[in-house]
Amino acid sequence: MELIYRNKKPREDILAQTEKFRMPVSADKSMLFYGENFAGLSALLCGGYAGKIDLVYIDPPFNTRQSFSVEEGRTSTVSRARAGKVVFQDKFTLEEYLEFLRERIVPIRELLSERGSFYLHTDTKTGHYIKIVLDEIFGSDCFCNDITRVKSNPKNFKRAAYGNEKDVVLFYAKCAGKNIWNNVSLPLTxxxxxxxxxxxxxxxxxxxxxxxxxxxxxxxxxxxxxxxxxxxxxxxxxxxxxxxxxxxxxxxxxxxxxxxxxxxxxxxxHKGKKIQDIWTFKDPQYPAYPTQKNADMLDLLVKQSSAPDSIVLDCFSGSGTTLAAAERNGRRWIGMDKSEDAIRLTRAALAAADFVEYDLGE
Ligand SMILES: C[S@@+](CC[C@H](N)C(=O)[O-])C[C@H]1O[C@@H](n2cnc3c(N)ncnc32)[C@H](O)[C@@H]1O
Structure with missing residues (x-):
């Protein structure tokens, strides 16, 4: 089955584009790339990282048709850019959005090792379309879970519909059944x-x-x-x-x-209880960065789906939540973001870590 939409590029054309962004990258250090992540992913692919990454978590913009801004040191979500300093924009048509993601997930799949796992965090509006795109890229046999993440306290908006307190994490293995799985369990309440x-x-x-x-x-x-x-x-x-x-x-x-x-x-x-596919990991109430994710959730993913010698990649790394979780758990990490504020916050969060930085340019 295939999702057909305008301007969908053949997979080979996407991969051929990566050659344009060849540049030297570290062979053994954690890395932070400032700039467009297609360029960063390409640099990794051309720089010997194909098949080397064990865990990818991405939390791309959710196509909310909003700008995310920082006002007077606090983060906020605004629909008009003038209300504050815009740190990133999230405005696409659905087709553009799906293709934007696909152009990044195709090289990500090439970067994943045979024991690799891929987690994509999205919302309920686009999650179902993305699931079809992912089935196409990974193969539906590599689909592992559609995780419901309870992200907030119940909301009481006045619209004529149920409140929304969840989003979605789609989980795929690069090779069905071969993904690192450390059987992390939960203690009983x-x-x-x-x-x-x-x-x-x-x-x-x-x-x-x-x-x-x-x-x-x-x-x-x-x-x-x-x-x-x-x-x-x-x-x-x-x-x-x-x-x-x-x-x-x-x-x-x-x-x-x-x-x-x-x-x-x-x-x-007792070995603890198996973790199920409904999670409650509420995001920080006063985040340092818009859409900053819950640190414990990222700790869980790193512990569950990577090994001490793994490389963890987040190419929409924002404030560096995934990278910090990888660092805390002693994993090598690679982060990418095109927002200057995101890079600044990541540098601060990982000040004690040993990593190299690359500027991917305009
Ligand atoms: C939803 S936020 C990620 C938040 C992050 N998970 C955290 O906990 O802080 C999405 C991030 O993707 C970045 N981004 C969006 N498009 C990008 C692109 N094409 N290349 C690199 N970064 C991009 C944005 O700047 C933003 O920081």
């Missing part, structure tokens, strides 16, 4: 802990599970009596009698008043 590990002994909070599991064993030891008790009809013992003896000796079997044994499972052995 106190409420969940109470429901799942309600009991307590000297070792800590625990719950109990039966010693038996569904299915009968025809001849094996797991179908035989243990301490004179047979598994209930249609079930078998979970493990061998010696293992139950060991658990019992360690005090890890709880015997009921009626003599029924159950295995104790402790909270401190």
């Amino acid at each position: 106190e409420e969940e802990r109470l429901a799942r590990f309600p009991k307590r002994d000297e070792r800590g909070y625990y719950t109990t599970i039966p010693l038996h599991a569904p299915g009968e064993t025809a001849n094996g030891v797991t179908g035989k009596a243990w301490r004179g008790i047979l598994p209930p009809a249609g079930r078998h013992w979970r493990t061998k009698p010696e293992e139950f003896d060991r658990l019992d000796a360690e005090g890890r079997i709880e015997w009921s008043d009626r003599g029924n044994p159950r295995i104790k499972k402790y909270l401190n052995e």
